[in-house]
Amino acid sequence: MDSPAFQNELGHLLALFFDSPERLAHLVRVAADDVPDPYRRLLVHQEHMTVAVEARHESLVSVEVLNTKVTPTHYAREILLRRQTDHAVVQYGIMRVNLSCLAPDVRQEIEEQSRPLGRILVRHNVLRTIHLHGLWRVEPGEALQRHFGLTAPAVTYGRTAGIDLGDVPAVEVLEIVTPE
Numbered sequence: 723m724d725s726p727a728f729q730n731e732l733g734h735l736l737a738l739f740f741d742s743p744e745r746l747a748h749l750v751r752v753a754a755d756d757v758p759d760p761y762r763r764l765l766v767h768q769e770h771m772t773v774a775v776e777a778r779h780e781s782l783v784s785v786e787v788l789n790t791k792v793t794p795t796h797y798a799r800e801i802l803l804r805r806q807t808d809h810a811v812v813q814y815g816i817m818r819v820n821l822s823c824l825a826p827d828v829r830q831e832i833e834e835q836s837r838p839l840g841r842i843l844v845r846h847n848v849l850r851t852i853h854l855h856g857l858w859r860v861e862p863g864e865a866l867q868r869h870f871g872l873t874a875p876a877v878t879y880g881r882t883a884g885i886d887l888g889d890v891p892a893v894e895v896l897e898i899v900t901p902e
Contacts, residue, residue, distance in 0.1 A: 731855060732882050735816045735896045739789050739800045740865070747866045747898070749858040749880070757857055761879040764899050768852045768883075770840030771813060771897045772803070781807040787835040788869075797821055797829075802869055803838060814869050814880075816896045823892035839893070848887055855882040860898050876901040 736743040743749075754766045764774050776783055783803040791798040798818040802811050817839055821829060828846050832839065843850050858880045862872060870876075880898030884891055 731894055738791055738798050745863050745865045747863045748861040752857050752859045754857060757879050760902055765879055765881045768854055772838040772840030775803060775812045779805050779812055781805040785838045795821060811870055812900050814866060814898045819893045823887045823890050851886040853884045855884055857881050870900050
């Protein structure tokens with residue numbers, strides 16, 4: 723988990739939507755033992771975050787797409803996950819997927835922007851393996867404070883992960899949970 727490549731992965735994901743990453747947050751890499759509960763239970767696993775946040779909040783979540791970037795080879799989006807019970811934000815995220823790794827129906831559903839990525843992959847029974855790449859202590863910047871509805875910075879935690887579709891690394895994600 724300490725490869726410089728993962729620090730580059732974080733920078734690459736942030737650069738998709740931010741000229742200055744500090745606008746989103748100040749992120750510091752931490753070890754799993756340094757992540758307090760309930761954040762540890764939410765982040766330190768190799769499962770979809772959709773499943774983890776739905777279990778934690780006892781509610782299904784909906785996706786709100788804030789921004790997208792599409793190239794001939796990749797699709798990226800900046801999102802919020804909201805509880806369906808009260809529409810409260812429970813997670814901020816950035817994902818980037820290699821389009822050549824997707825079946826046409828899966829790609830179409832992702833581009834429709836109406837469901838979280840994890841739910842789409844599960845629904846289509848896509849063979850996938852999730853790899854936890856890094857854990858992050860997050861001090862929200864102005865953009866993340868706004869997304870989370872914070873009046874002042876409140877420390878939270880996040881993770882970077884990769885998803886292999888079949889045997890091919892296809893998806894990279896940054897997932898930051900709302901402060902408890």
